[in-house]
Amino acid sequence: MESSRPFQCYYCRQRLSQAANPNYRPVILCPGCNLEIKVKRSAIFDAANEGFGPVKSLCPNIRNFQHISLLRKRTETSPRRSTPLNSKPSPFERSFKPRPKKRAVLCGVSYKETKYKLKGTINDVKNMRELLMTKFEYQSEDILVLTEDEDETHHPTKKNIEKALEWLVKDCGKGESLVFYFSGHGLRQPDFNDDEIDGFDETICPVDFKKEGMILDNYINTTIVKPLREGVTLHAIVDACHSGTILDLVYIYNRNTKKWENNHPPSGVSKATVGGLAICISACEDDKLASDTSAFTGKSMNGVLTYILIDNVKKNENLTYADLLDKIQDAIDHFNTNDHCLVGSKFLQKFFTNRITQKAQLSSSEKFCASKREFKL
Incomplete structure (x- = not known):
């Protein structure tokens, strides 16, 4: 019977019943968090259909309301077919003579048709690709894109991501700038090799991670950090949960003290390059x-x-690395104070206080002056 069908508060996940709303008022008050909830008479509440983006974590013990995103109505009944972002022939297949001075791998995983679905990752990849091409003069044929909107050879499977990472650094030489970008889910798992100060390995999740497994920070370090030769600079930008030391770089920048902190593995294993520089900016x-x-x-x-x-x-x-970190945090702090200039929404001003808790992290294979070095990809 419709009046007894349960639904959930999208803020605190309190399970409610239409029986508590006999008059079918369009808005009722959740007894768990006092949030005004718009009620649908004909269906169980489905947060996904109301535009709430999930946290980029798969941890079952984390409550998703910590990072609720803006309520918005679905405007499309079926997904649009995106224009492929990879050039033809594929960067995988092209032979470089000579090898380009700039090369990038952009990976966005949306986990379509799963309960882990993310809605913003392909937008992230498109925006990052546009930035590289317009701001930093990367050529489209030198940018390898892995998303579920591309053909199967460019889906972000574990095999394809690993192949792309190898492609990124293969035969790299002096004067080259490389970029690895990832937007998707991130996890962590216990470290049994004494390589991590905090006792956990960080991971990224390819689209087939449930079947093929995750990609560990140890593998990423071995594949794209250690091979960096003198004069080669690699930037990794990783927008995922638990991504602070996803490249296992040995120095972490403390934004408050303006100093680099030690992140060398307790085991003493080498995480260094062979002369190049690796820099990572991670989401949290x-x-x-x-x-x-x-x-x-x-x-x-x-x-x-x-x-x-x-x-x-x-x-x-002329933005420096320290400036960039400060501006990222300032924007988050500005958002969390409900400033109307960022989001002109009474809904947000009322319910989003301190909802974005992440702090971007800067790590590097060697120390440099973050307040003077200009950010360039």
């Missing part, structure tokens, strides 16, 4: 979560780190 600390949201645009879903980073790089010339 190793034990924290990152989120997708439409709150900054009011329209499309985006990763918080990706959106703010791209926005600031476009707007500011």
Whole structure:
């Protein structure tokens, strides 16, 4: 009977019943969190259909309301077919003579048709690709894109991501700039090799991670950090949960003290390059979560780190790494104070206080002056 059908508060996940709303009022008050809930008479409440983006974590013990994104109505009844982003022939297949000075791998995993679905990752990839091409003069044929909107040879499977990472650094030489970008789910698992100060390995999740497994930070370090030769610079930008030390780089920048902190493995195993420089900007600390949201645009879903980073790089010339970290955190703090300039929404102003808790992390294979070195990809 319709009046007894249960539904959930999308904020605190309190299970309610239509029986508690006999007059079918369009809005009722949740007894768990006092949030005003719009009630649908004909269906069980489905948060996904109301535009709430999930946290970029698969941890079952984390409550998703910590990173609720902007409520918005679904405007499409069926997905649109996207224009392929990879050039033809595929970067996988092209022979480089000579090898280009700039090369990038952009990976966005949306986990379509699963309960882990993310809505902003492909938008993130498109925006990052546009930034590389317009701001940093990367050529489209030198950018390898892995998303579920591409053909099967460019889906972000574990095999394809590993192949792409190998492609990124193969035969790299002096003067080259490389970029690895990932937007998707991230997890962590116990470290049994004494390689991690906190006792956990960080991971990224390919689209087939349930079948093929995750990609560990140890593998990423071995594949794209250790082979870096003198004069080669690699930037990794990872918009995922638990991504703070996803490259296992040995120095972490403390934004408050303006100093580099030690992250060398307790086991003493080498995580260094063979002369090159690896720099990583990640969405949050190793034990924290990152989120997708439409709150900054009011329209499309985006990763918080990706959106703010791209926005600031476009707007500011001669931006240093320290400046960029500060501006990312300032934007998050600004958002959390419910400033109407960021999001002109009474809904957000009322319910989003301190909902974005992530803090971007900067790590590196060697120390440098973050307040003087200009951010360049």
